[in-house]
Amino acid sequence: MDLRRTVAAPFRQRGVDELGESEFVAAIAMDRRWYSPAQSKRLLDVAAGEGLIERSDDAVSPTFDVGETTIPEEFSPGEELLRDRSTFERVLDVLTEAGHEKREAVAGINQLQGDLGVTIEAAAVFYARKQGEPVTDIAERSLDELGSDE
Numbered sequence: 001m002d003l004r005r006t007v008a009a010p011f012r013q014r015g016v017d018e019l020g021e022s023e024f025v026a027a028i029a030m031d032r033r034w035y036s037p038a039q040s041k042r043l044l045d046v047a048a049g050e051g052l053i054e055r056s057d058d059a060v061s062p063t064f065d066v067g068e069t070t071i072p073e074e075f076s077p078g079e080e081l082l083r084d085r086s087t088f089e090r091v092l093d094v095l096t097e098a099g100h101e102k103r104e105a106v107a108g109i110n111q112l113q114g115d116l117g118v119t120i121e122a123a124a125v126f127y128a129r130k131q132g133e134p135v136t137d138i139a140e141r142s143l144d145e146l147g148s149d150e
Helices: 002-014 021-031 037-049 087-097 102-116 120-130 136-147
Strands: 053-056 059-062
Touching (some): 002 021, 002 037, 002 059, 021 037, 037 053, 087 102, 087 120, 102 120, 120 136
Antiparallel strands (some): 053 059
């Protein structure tokens, strides 16, 4: 949720659906003073990896409705947003944001992993789907990442 808020801020601030990468970096680093310019560029990479932005030429645009994202006045993102998250972490976020108890979700995922003999990521996707949560985009990005290692 914090990553989505952080990404939405420059677009909401300027009232646009597309920004140049340098404009995005300036909005985060200079206007908001949340991160350094280098960290702001890293934020773009993480947001693209999470599927929150699309890059085209030298511009970025959000893949979600920034108008539906609330950004409290006191909001300030932490540096933990700048690291890549595993498929397991992304799926767990979907589950907890949908109201599932984190402890129960982790226990269920671990149980599936043991029962099925699969990776924690595969078990997480399977568990979330059994719970009726939409994680297809996360699963597809994970498959794409696996295929790009060839």
